[in-house]
Amino acid sequence: MDIIDKKILAVWYVCSITKEDPMQLCIKKTSLSEEYLSQRISALEKNGAIEKNRLTEFGRSALRIVLAGGVFDIIHPGHIHTLNAAKALGDVLVVVVATDNTAIKMKKRKPLHHETLRQELINSLVMVDTCIVGNDGDIFKTVEIVKPNVIALGYDQVHQEKFIIDGCRKINLEVQVARLQSPIPEFSSSKIEKEYGEAIHGL
Template sequence: MKQSEKAILSIMYVCQIEGKEVFEVIRKKTMFSEDLINSKIDELIKNQLVNNDRKTLTDIGRNSLCVVLAGGVFDIIHPGHIHTLNAAKKLGDVLVVVVATDNTAVKMKKRRPLHAQEQRQELVNSLSMVDLCLIGQEDDIFKTVNHVKPQIIALGYDQVHQEKFIIEGCKKIELDAKVARLQSPIPESSSSKIQKEYGESIHGI
C-alpha cells in the first residue's frame, strides 16, 4: 500500500473516532488537491478498504492499520513523555493517547493535577507524533480500549498497570491486542518530581 493511501486510511480512522468530517481533514493534513483525494478514495473503495460512503473504513481497511494506544496523566510534558510517545508511534501507523480524567489523576498521583483534563488533552493533541488524544473513562478503562480497538497497547516504564491485567481485560471485550512495555532513557524524569523541584526552587528564592 502506498504511504499516501495509508495516510488517508489513518485520517479516516481518527475522524470516525472523533466524528469529524473526513474530506476537509484529509485536505488540511495532506495538502492534496480535491481531485487527487477523490481519485485516491476511489482506489481505496475499489480495493475494498473504504466503504461506498467515502468516509468510513471497511473491516479490511481497519485491519490494514496498526493502531497503538498509550495513556497517562500528562500533567507536565517532559522528555520522558516525548521519548515514550515517539517509541509508541514507531510500533504502528496510528497513535491514540488517552489522558486520565482529573479524578483518576488524583487517585494515581495523590494530588490534583496542575492542568485540567481538557488542557492536558489539548497539550497532548499538539504533539506531532500523536494522531488523536482522548479523555479517558473513570469507571472502566476498557470502555476506551473497546472504542479505539488498538492492536497494541503501549505502557510507559513507570505505569502501574500490569501487563496481565491489560491482557485479561482485553480478552473480556474479545480484543486481541499485544502489550508493549516501553522504556525511557530518563527514568528519573517525572511530572511529580518536576513539580516538587520547581516548588522547592521557588521557596528557596
C-alpha cells in the first residue's frame, strides 16, 4: 500500500469521526483530481479496504492512529514540537482538546479561549488530521471513539501510563503509550499567560 492509498484511507478514517464527505475531503487534503482519486478509491474497494463509503476493518488495520490531547489554550512552540513528534508515531494524528469544564479542573482557571475556538485552532495545524472536543469526566469515552494504536502524552501531562493502558483494556483496546519530550520545556501556556499579565500590569 503506497502513500496515496494511506492518505485516502486516513481521510476515510477521519470522516468516520467528523461525518464529512470523504471525497471532498480527499480532494482538499491531497490536491489530486476527482477522476484520479475515484480510480484509486475503486482499487481500494476491490481489495476490501473501503466498503460502501466506509473504512473496513482491513482498511483500518493498514493505519496507525495516534491520539494526543491537551487544553491548548495558548499555542506555543512546545505544542508544535509535541504534535509533530506525535504525528511521527503513526499515519493519522487525532488531537483531543479538553472541554472548558475539564480545563478549569486542570488549570484551576477559566481558559482564555472557548473549547470550540481551541478546536478550530488545532484543526488549522498542518500535522493534525482532525481535532475533536473531549468528554467531561471520562477520557476513555473519547478513546473508544478514536480507537488509537498509540496514545501520545506530553512531557508535562500528569496521566500515568499504567492508568491509560488499564483503562483501554477495560474497553478491549490494546494501545501503546508514548511519553514525548520537549526540547523547550520552559514554554508553557500558564507561564506565557503569567508573564504577559505581569508585562501588561507593568505598563
